[in-house]
Amino acid sequence: MLKKNIILTGFMGTGKSTLGRLLAEQLDYDFIDTDNLIEARIGQSIAELFKEQGEAAFRKLEENLVQELALQQGLVISTGGGLVLNPKNVDVFKQSGQIICLTATPVEILERVSAQQHTRPLLQEKDPLSKIKELLAQRSPVYSQFQQLSTSGKAPQELITRLRELTCES
Ligand code: S3P
Numbered sequence: 001m002l003k004k005n006i007i008l009t010g011f012m013g014t015g016k017s018t019l020g021r022l023l024a025e026q027l028d029y030d031f032i033d034t035d036n037l038i039e040a041r042i043g044q045s046i047a048e049l050f051k052e053q054g055e056a057a058f059r060k061l062e063e064n065l066v067q068e069l070a071l072q073q074g075l076v077i078s079t080g081g082g083l084v085l086n087p088k089n090v091d092v093f094k095q096s097g098q099i100i101c102l103t104a105t106p107v108e109i110l111e112r113v114s115a116q117q118h119t120r121p122l123l124q125e126k127d128p129l130s131k132i133k134e135l136l137a138q139r140s141p142v143y144s145q146f147q148q149l150s151t152s153g154k155a156p157q158e159l160i161t162r163l164r165e166l167t168c169e170s
Contacts, residue, residue, distance in 0.1 A: 005097030020078035
């Protein structure tokens with residue numbers, strides 16, 4: 001049976017990796033976190049890559065990975081928060097499965113990322129909450145094209161049930 005990919009996107013700290021891993025487990029799909037896979041392959045953290053080669057080098061690796069993953073089936077893929085800003089990535093992923101965008105309030109995003117804020121090069125700011133709001137405003141036209149699921153104040157299992165309904169994989 002064809003198992004279309006399920007792609008979870010959305011801003012940093014919206015729960016993509018946590019929920020993606022759980023969803024994959026429950027559906028018996030393979031789980032891919034694009035950031036983790038890129039880091040494993042280059043043997044370097046994304047923060048280091050940004051510092052040494054710049055954001056454009058990272059975005060190119062993301063684009064190559066999207067092409068590769070879209071050829072596979074039965075994957076739950078959690079994307080880095082900026083991956084869908086490249087319309088090519090969106091087109092390719094749309095053909096391989098269903099894209100769902102997770103959302104959360106800026107305050108909740110900050111709470112979730114603050115423990116590992118250093119791993120997010122785009123949030124290395126004196127006032128990360130303002131930066132989060134600014135990036136969310138910039139990106140909202142892109143994120144809003146996808147089906148949305150708010151993760152603020154909700155328990156993981158409740159969200160997994162909702163994701164299974166949205167993807168008709170209940
Ligand atoms: C980014 C989000 C990060 C990571 C990189 C850039 C972004 O992933 O890909 O730091 O542009 O929003 P997470 O959304 O998994 O934190």
